[in-house]
Amino acid sequence: MYEHLETAENPTNLKRVVVDPVSRVEGHGKVTLLLDENNKVQQARLHIVEFRGFERFIQGRPYWELPVLVQRLCGICPVSHHLAAAKAIDQLVGVDPENLTASATKLRRLLHFGQVLQSHALHFFHLSSPDLLFGFESDISKRNIIAVLNDYPDIGLQGVKLRKYGQEVIRMVSGKRVHGTGAIAGGMNKSLTKAERDYLLEDVDQMITWANDSVALIKKVHCSNLPYYDDFATIRSNYLGLTQPNGALELYHGGIRVKDDKGATIFDHIDYCDYNQYIHEEVRSWTYMKFPYLLALGKENGWYRVGPLARVNNCDLIDTPLAEAARVEFKAHTGEAMVHSTLAFHWARLIETLHCAESIKELLHDADLLGQDLVVQGEKRYEGIGVIEAPRGTLFHHYQVDENDIVTKANLIVSTTSNNMGMNESVRQVAAEYLSGRELTEPLLNNLEVAIRAYDPCLSCATHAIGKMPLQLELVDAAGDIIDKLIKHSDGQIERSNLG
Amino acid sequence: MGKSNAQTLVKPILLFAYGNLSRGDDALGPLLLDFVEQHCDLAQLELLTDFQLQIEHALDLQHRQLVLFADASVASSSAFSFMQLAPAQDKSYTTHAMSPAAVMSVYEEITKQPPPPCFLLGIKGESFELGEGLSASASANLLLACRFVEQLLGKPQITHWQALQINETNL
Numbered sequence: 001m002y003e004h005l006e007t008a009e010n011p012t013n014l015k016r017v018v019v020d021p022v023s024r025v026e027g028h029g030k031v032t033l034l035l036d037e038n039n040k041v042q043q044a045r046l047h048i049v050e051f052r053g054f055e056r057f058i059q060g061r062p063y064w065e066l067p068v069l070v071q072r073l074c075g076i077c078p079v080s081h082h083l084a085a086a087k088a089i090d091q092l093v094g095v096d097p098e099n100l101t102a103s104a105t106k107l108r109r110l111l112h113f114g115q116v117l118q119s120h121a122l123h124f125f126h127l128s129s130p131d132l133l134f135g136f137e138s139d140i141s142k143r144n145i146i147a148v149l150n151d152y153p154d155i156g157l158q159g160v161k162l163r164k165y166g167q168e169v170i171r172m173v174s175g176k177r178v179h180g181t182g183a184i185a186g187g188m189n190k191s192l193t194k195a196e197r198d199y200l201l202e203d204v205d206q207m208i209t210w211a212n213d214s215v216a217l218i219k220k221v222h223c224s225n226l227p228y229y230d231d232f233a234t235i236r237s238n239y240l241g242l243t244q245p246n247g248a249l250e251l252y253h254g255g256i257r258v259k260d261d262k263g264a265t266i267f268d269h270i271d272y273c274d275y276n277q278y279i280h281e282e283v284r285s286w287t288y289m290k291f292p293y294l295l296a297l298g299k300e301n302g303w304y305r306v307g308p309l310a311r312v313n314n315c316d317l318i319d320t321p322l323a324e325a326a327r328v329e330f331k332a333h334t335g336e337a338m339v340h341s342t343l344a345f346h347w348a349r350l351i352e353t354l355h356c357a358e359s360i361k362e363l364l365h366d367a368d369l370l371g372q373d374l375v376v377q378g379e380k381r382y383e384g385i386g387v388i389e390a391p392r393g394t395l396f397h398h399y400q401v402d403e404n405d406i407v408t409k410a411n412l413i414v415s416t417t418s419n420n421m422g423m424n425e426s427v428r429q430v431a432a433e434y435l436s437g438r439e440l441t442e443p444l445l446n447n448l449e450v451a452i453r454a455y456d457p458c459l460s461c462a463t464h465a466i467g468k469m470p471l472q473l474e475l476v477d478a479a480g481d482i483i484d485k486l487i488k489h490s491d492g493q494i495e496r497s498n499l500g
Numbered sequence: 501m502g503k504s505n506a507q508t509l510v511k512p513i514l515l516f517a518y519g520n521l522s523r524g525d526d527a528l529g530p531l532l533l534d535f536v537e538q539h540c541d542l543a544q545l546e547l548l549t550d551f552q553l554q555i556e557h558a559l560d561l562q563h564r565q566l567v568l569f570a571d572a573s574v575a576s577s578s579a580f581s582f583m584q585l586a587p588a589q590d591k592s593y594t595t596h597a598m599s600p601a602a603v604m605s606v607y608e609e610i611t612k613q614p615p616p617p618c619f620l621l622g623i624k625g626e627s628f629e630l631g632e633g634l635s636a637s638a639s640a641n642l643l644l645a646c647r648f649v650e651q652l653l654g655k656p657q658i659t660h661w662q663a664l665q666i667n668e669t670n671l
Contacts, residue, residue: 054630056631057522057630057631069522072520072521072522072523072551072630073522073630076551078551118556122554122555125555126554126555144589145555145606146589146602146605146606146609149606149609149610150609153609156609156610157610159555160555160556160558160559160606160610161556161559163554163555163556164556164559167556
């Protein structure tokens with residue numbers, strides 16, 4: 001635990017280093033370090049400008065708009081928000097998950113597998129593989145997908161095409177790449193045509209092969225320097241996620257399972273509609289982002305991690321053969337009940353990618369995908385809760401509506417919020433173990449970003465425009481004067497101003 | 501992907517407009533696309549939209565003769581800008597939101613061929629908050645940009661588009 005580095009005892013005479021924004025993550029986050037005169041780290045924090053105005057954005061709208069509306073919260077995982085909202089509004093029309101038709105459930109699952117596949121592929125191949133293939137402190141000109149495509153063309157191209165395939169699954173199921181309306185209250189608005197199914201079947205075996213190759217690749221990278229990979233940014237934590245009734249990995253619908261750092265089960269098969277009896281959120285003054293924790297364990301010990309590492313750690317099995325074999329190898333590599341290595345998020349993420357590819361193939365051979373029994377209706381309710389395993393972790397959508405079907409209350413817990421404490425602890429571990437006492441350079445500071453990127457945080461604003469996306473590092477001396485500044489402009493130009 | 505559909509179904513002209521409809525002036529790109537869908541001849545024109553550009557969008561450039569990207573711009577000091585692009589490794593490829601020039605560069609790396617001629621229409625926006633509508637100035641800029649795009653699409657030839665290039669308009 002590195003919580004002692006959350007707040008320095010006497011911050012006034014310390015140097016301040018800011019990494020702002022953290023790059024290759026979605027949205028805007030920054031890291032601040034406070035250093036003493038010997039460059040020893042006394043305080044390290046990850047600050048996140050969280051999604052703002054979620055509730056205001058949603059409240060006052062008719063519930064049936066939600067699956068489309070919430071996609072616009074995030075340009076990176078719109079389908080996850082779409083499906084979480086759809087699950088919630090199913091309840092508003094009186095439909096529980098077990099009452100959806102088989103066709104609707106399987107179409108939603110297919111949609112979700114496509115989403116997780118493309119999101120994981122993007123994260124690994126595009127955003128993280130440069131660090132993993134070239135080294136965390138490699139030249140900045142190497143740390144990008146272009147360099148990967150140049151030096152490892154097969155790997156780079158596979159990443160692009162895996163991502164594209166996931167997008168095509170989404171397009172076929174929902175009708176569009178974005179802003180699709182696949183899921184509606186009580187079901188789905190279209191099924192797959194035979195031509196659409198056959199189109200997706202054309203390439204699915206290739207995707208499984210590439211996903212399997214990517215698992216082998218990350219295993220090789222991870223195990224090539226096992227002590228380092230198992231230590232870097234590593235923290236011990238609780239893990240939370242959905243599982244199937246038999247304990248299998250589950251991404252679309254299941255009960256909540258929480259395990260502690262030794263693998264002991266804290267909760268299991270909890271109905272997610274009761275989530276607010278188990279999970280509370282703490283506010284801290286220095287960041288916009290809340291810190292969720294398990295009420296039963298309290299604020300200090302009840303924080304947990306979500307996402308691929310949590311899911312693969314928590315489950316007892318994966319119900320597709322290649323991913324299950326990969327899971328068994330993954331869990332065995334440390335000799336512990338749980339894998340705590342933060343960099344193992346990548347390994348777990350690629351096991352899930354493989355599971356998605358295998359599951360897509362299995363579903364595409366299921367005749368229910370072509371079925372026309374797509375929507376059911378029940379008796380109106382005034383409250384609905386939808387929970388799903390988004391690529392980055394467990395995502396909660398909770399709505400209340402009035403007699404006129406207008407949303408009066410909305411509460412969302414996004415996965416990156418659940419990983420807030422974990423990311424901060426990993427930043428502090430890296431700061432304490434790898435940076436403290438050293439002269440800070442851009443390659444060295446990239447270690448902090450590598451730790452954060454392992455979580456694949458979505459700090460999304462989904463807003464982009466020409467002229468945005470700068471990166472700025474400042475080194476401030478004990479008197480508060482800026483003595484060194486490094487700026488990456490939006491056009492990619494690097495400018496350094498040594499003012500000391 | 502989709503090798504059976506690729507060359508036969510791809511239309512020669514691509515308009516790729518990107519942005520988020522619920523983020524104020526970030527909607528400028530998708531709204532321009534809506535206008536084109538309603539007012540322009542789509543026989544030779546494919547319309548694509550997304551929240552932001554990503555690596556796989558390089559594959560959308562395949563088999564095109566001419567590509568127009570459209571986005572909101574905070575860099576422009578006037579209503580809109582229009583310029584031809586060259587592939588560039590401009591570091592935006594290290595983010596979730598790539599620039600069109602970086603997408604072109606990815607295309608080059610993937611196909612080992614030069615990309616088709618690509619142009620960028622940047623429509624000036626100023627406010628990008630979640631839940632906001634289009635600002636008054638962005639609405640005015642959009643109208644001007646729509647008229648301009650009608651001109652472009654009325655004669656989709658590279659020489660014509662090159663002649664119409666403007667970094668800044670003073671309209």
